[in-house]
Amino acid sequence: MGLYHCEGIILRTRGLGEADRIVTLFTKEKGKIEAVARGARRPRNRLVGVTQQFSYIKALVFTGKNLDQLSQAEIIKSFAPLRDELLKMAYATWWAELLDVFLPLNEVNSDVFLFLLAGLVVLERVPDPMLVSRAFELRLLKYLGYEPVLDRCVGCQNAAGSFAGFAPSEGGLLCRSCAGASGAQLIPVRPAAVSFLRSLYQTDLRDLARRPVDPALGNELGHLLFTFIQLRAEKTLKSLSFLQSLLAWKPPEADLN
Ligand SMILES: [Zn+2]
Structure with a gap:
């Protein structure tokens, strides 16, 4: 399993199962990627706030067999007015x-x-x-x-x-x-x-x-x-x-x- 850092803008999010969220992230380094944010639909999860649509984030991503996984993320710019x-x-x-x-x-x-x-x-x-x-x-x-x-x-x-x-x-x-x-x-x-x-x-x-x-x-x-x-x-x-x-x-x- 690989690991990479990237910066990207969240184009879209959709639910996966009860707790997870798949984000479509347009990154500078890798182009458009899809990654699963585990637990991002649970209220107190640390990924909730950083996986909102249009947020510009810095992320650490694990490459998985099927889906990449968003491991850590922090906001660079939230674009909240959008x-x-x-x-x-x-x-x-x-x-x-x-x-x-x-x-x-x-x-x-x-x-x-x-x-x-x-x-x-x-x-x-x-x-x-x-x-x-x-x-x-x-x-x-x-x-x-x-x-x-x-x-x-x-x-x-x-x-x-x-x-x-x-x-x-x-x-x-x-x-x-x-x-x-x-x-x-x-x-x-x-x-x-x-x-x-x-x-x-x-x-x-x-x-x-x-x-x-x-x-x-x-x-x-x-x-x-x-x-x-x-x-x-x-x-x-x-x-x-x-x-x-x-x-x-x-x-x-x-x-x-
Ligand atoms: Zn003509």
């Missing part, structure tokens, strides 16, 4: 599900790890995460090798002229003639929204977090990215439905009379 505020929790869960679905187990990806860590730091502080999340979604697609083509027609590669829309199945924008020829499903998108989206490849998340949020733009880009991501995921993303239902829900108007 569990305490419903909207932030919904965004963080969505990001975690993206990594859970798209990253294979045991594949080291320290760039994505550092990007997630930086993203969660911004998410914890930003008043309205909508555009920060669009940037996170787009950049993550790029890291994963699914970068949408936003600067030319994905069919004929022509960068000049106007585009008919974004074709999720083709992975990018289509010009009018390619759109007509392909018959692909198109999402109409305004040129201004495309150039904003393109700028998100370079924008620092911290700078973006300081800017006012344009909800119409966020929704337009959300429709495009969600459709694209959903198609690539090839399975229903539960956290996305939850996030969308939360964003659609409006509190009843206060009675001002």
